[in-house]
Every structure is written in structure tokens, then in C-alpha cells.
Amino acid sequence: MKYDVIIAGGGASGMTAAITAAGRGCSVLVLERMEKLGKKILATGNGRCNLTNSFLDQDCYRGEKPGFPYSMLEQFGVPETLDFFQSMGMLTTDLDGYYYPASMQASTVVDTLAGKIKSLDIDVKTEALVEEIKKIKDTFYIKSGKDQYQGRNVILAAGGMAQEKLGSNGSGYGLAKSLGHTVTDLFPALVALESGEPFFKYLAGVRNGSSLSVYVNGQKKVSQEGEVQFTKYGISGIPVFQVSRYAIDALRKKKKVEIILNLMPEQITLKEMMEYFRKVGSYKTAEEFLQGFMNKKLAFTVLNRLKIRPETSVKELGQKELRQIRTMIQKFTVPISGYKGFDMAQVTAGGVSVKEVMEGTLESKIHRGLYFTGEILDVDGTCGGYNLQWAFTSGYIAGNQIKAGNQ
Ligand SMILES: Cc1cc2nc3c(=O)[nH]c(=O)nc-3n(C[C@H](O)[C@H](O)[C@H](O)COP(=O)(O)OP(=O)(O)OC[C@H]3O[C@@H](n4cnc5c(N)ncnc54)[C@H](O)[C@@H]3O)c2cc1C
Missing domain, CATH: 3.50.50.60 (FAD/NAD(P)-binding domain)
Incomplete structure (x- = not known):
């Protein structure tokens, strides 16, 4: 037939x-x-x-x-x-x-x-x-x-x-x-991205509403917003899948790829953070203060990356440190070193x-x-x-x- x-x-x-x-x-x-x-x-x-x-x-x-x-x-x-x-x-x-x-x-x-x-x-x-x-x-x-x-x-x-x-x-x-x-x-697309940064082992399992942008050789290429999942090897979740193709394409061309996360895209502005700090922050440690508005492990990592001891009293934090903390929260930079394979990709x-x-x-x-x-x-x-x-x-x-x- x-x-x-x-x-x-x-x-x-x-x-x-x-x-x-x-x-x-x-x-x-x-x-x-x-x-x-x-x-x-x-x-x-x-x-x-x-x-x-x-x-x-x-x-x-x-x-x-x-x-x-x-x-x-x-x-x-x-x-x-x-x-x-x-x-x-x-x-x-x-x-x-x-x-x-x-x-x-x-x-x-x-x-x-x-x-x-x-x-x-x-x-x-x-x-x-x-x-x-x-x-x-x-x-x-x-x-x-x-x-x-x-x-x-x-x-x-x-x-x-x-x-x-x-x-x-x-x-x-x-x-x-x-x-x-x-x-x-x-090449795989809609897939998680890997980073060699040591803090990912500690952050594994954390989920955080974030906005993120892919930077290729320092140039912003694409942005997304949504729930980012931190894993022991890097970042995953729908907003990461959405931008993964751009990151992978650039990595395959041997370009430098970074993802810059804003860990608090909506929740709090710098002004509100300063007011909150002035109002209730004075008896807290830096870690306790940050935990008031973000995941504990992320709060610890933000301070750790800035080499601010988590147990530092907020009274000891000056304008400079607060500004650094704000910048680290809004521009949490993740160098991307690789990506997961076809076995984990959606397309x-x-x-x-x-x-x-x-x-x-x-x-x-x-x-x-x-x-x-x-x-x-x-x-x-x-x-x-x-x-x-x-x-x-x-x-x-x-x-x-x-x-x-x-x-
Ligand atoms: C985990 C996961 C979640 C996803 N979620 C979504 C989602 O929610 N929404 C969405 O839009 N997309 C989603 N996708 C993507 C979507 O499933 C695919 O893009 C879509 O199924 C592609 O359809 P297709 O017909 O081209 O291929 P497929 O659906 O993959 O079908 C191809 C078929 O061909 C068969 N085949 C292959 N080679 C041969 C051969 N030589 N001889 C005989 N048969 C062969 C395969 O066994 C397979 O059954 C997801 C993908 C994955 C992996």
C-alpha cells in the first residue's frame, strides 16, 4: 500500500x-x-x-x-x-x-x-x-x-x-x-545556567522574586522578571529559562556573560529601606535587619559578598555601607560559566x-x-x-x- x-x-x-x-x-x-x-x-x-x-x-x-x-x-x-x-x-x-x-x-x-x-x-x-x-x-x-x-x-x-x-x-x-x-x-534552550561562584552551594533551594538582565561583554541584552531558583550549580526557574538562549549563544561565542539580578524589584525602595533602618533597625544586627525584607540565606550572602560581618550592629553601619548593601541587592552580579545540557532543556x-x-x-x-x-x-x-x-x-x-x- x-x-x-x-x-x-x-x-x-x-x-x-x-x-x-x-x-x-x-x-x-x-x-x-x-x-x-x-x-x-x-x-x-x-x-x-x-x-x-x-x-x-x-x-x-x-x-x-x-x-x-x-x-x-x-x-x-x-x-x-x-x-x-x-x-x-x-x-x-x-x-x-x-x-x-x-x-x-x-x-x-x-x-x-x-x-x-x-x-x-x-x-x-x-x-x-x-x-x-x-x-x-x-x-x-x-x-x-x-x-x-x-x-x-x-x-x-x-x-x-x-x-x-x-x-x-x-x-x-x-x-x-x-x-x-x-x-x-x-544547542539546549529554556535551560538552567551555571556559575562557578561558591555561594551557590549555600543558596541552593532559595526561591526569590527577582528581575534579571543578561549582560554580554558588559552590554545589556535582555531582561526578565519572575521567581528565580538558586541551585547548587547556579540559577534556574522560568525567567532564567527565558533568557538562557541569549546567554548560551554568547557563551558558545566565547563572550563574557553575566546575569545581574535585582533581588528586590518591587518590595522596597532605598528610601523605604533607610526609613525602616532609622525606625526599627537600631537594635538589630545587619543580618537581622536584612532578614526583615528578604530570604535569610540571601541576606547572609549579600553581607558576605560585601565582607560585612552578619553580626555587625546596624548602629555601626554608615551611609556608605547601606548604599553598598542597596547596590548589592539591586545589582547582584552572577558570572555565568556554563549551562545545563539537553537532558535538562525544554527545547x-x-x-x-x-x-x-x-x-x-x-x-x-x-x-x-x-x-x-x-x-x-x-x-x-x-x-x-x-x-x-x-x-x-x-x-x-x-x-x-x-x-x-x-x-
Ligand atoms: C519537560 C518539558 C516541559 C515542556 N513544557 C512545555 C509547555 O508547558 N509548553 C510548551 O509549549 N512547550 C513545552 N515543552 C516543549 C514542547 O513539549 C515541544 O517543543 C513539543 O513537544 C515539540 O513537538 P514536536 O512534535 O516537534 O516534537 P515531540 O513532541 O518531541 O515529538 C517528536 C516525536 O517523534 C518521535 N521520534 C523521534 N525520532 C523518531 C524517529 N527517527 N522515528 C520515529 N519516531 C521518532 C519521538 O519519540 C517523539 O514522540 C516542554 C518540553 C519539555 C522537555
């Missing part, structure tokens, strides 16, 4: 493509290397699956051509995605623009997509690693173990290489290269060059009938539902190009 389309990878984008193509009357085969479809989705959004986001601007996606996804997001964006899931009986919950399944369980998203696939009689083979794709005349020949399949079209939806245990192991890049495509520099930066793929259809410019969807492409989104949205958008766009052989 020759399928209208064979989809390599049954993740978020592959399943969306399969449903869309089958909905157009096409015969579809999904080949998935894991034992189940959509395993990675189960881990998304801390098991709740943040599937999209109502906010969108030009900074939400990155890559060689950061503008590449936007025209397609106009075709199939947030409202269409919500309708798509609603049409399969899954409602969503909007938490300040961040969308989740109404059940707040990622398994609902997988069950919804897999259930629809079953209802459409789409052929699915699990534990089926696609090892080779060849095109001879108008037919794609796909090898998986001892089996060989034929398709009029192929959608390469094999994901990136973040967290291999969840399925995508980077094998899709090899398949793309074997078909003549270029794969850009690959892969880089991928199949979008210069070789048609914007608007996702068809290869090299082979007619070959399409790419999701993370395998050089498109990575920020945290907040943007990567899954891209997976659904691109899956729909590619699936919608496939015509049934009898049409």
Missing part, C-alpha cells in the same frame, strides 16, 4: 498533522519510536500542559529567521488551536493568558489527540524508529527495522533532542541531512534551516512532498505555551497540504 502521507514522529506536531490530513480524506501512517504516542506532552507544563498563550509579539520565537512562524500562526493560531481541541471535546482553562486543558492534566491532551487518531482509522506503529527515508521518483521509501513503507508524502515530525527519555533523540536531524537539508547549530535551539522550507506550507524546497513540523525546524519559542503552539500550528499547516491520492 502506498500511503498519502507517512509521518515520522507521533508527538504534538505529528499527531496534529495526522488528524488534519486524515480529516481531508488522506490515508495516513504514523511511525513513532516510543511505545506510546505523545510521551513528551505528558511532561509539559509540570504535568499540566501549557498548550498555548494569548500574548504574542516578535520576541516569542527565535531562530535564524525569527519571523518565520508568524504568517502561519495567523492561519492557525490560538483561536484555531482552542477550536481544534474543542472540536475533539477538550475544553481549556485560561490562566492569565496561559492556556491549559480544563482538567489541568497533560494526559488529557494526549488522550484527546490519540483518541481522535484512533477514531479516524489512522495507521499507527509504535516502537518503530524511522531509520531511512529515500525518494525515488514520486515515492518516498521509509525503512523502520525490517519493515519498509511507501508514501506519496512524508512529514518529518521527529522533534529536537531535548530530554531524549521522552522520545526525541535527534535522529530526525540525520534523516533531514540525508535528504540534503542543512541543520543549523544545535532545542537550531534545527532544519527554515531557509530551505517554504514559509506558509512547510514543504521542503529540495524535495516536493517532504514537510517539516515542530521542533525539528530551526524555530524555538519562549516559555509559556509557544513551543506547543508552534507544534500544533506547523502540524496543521503541513497536514493541510496533503491531498488524498484519489483527489
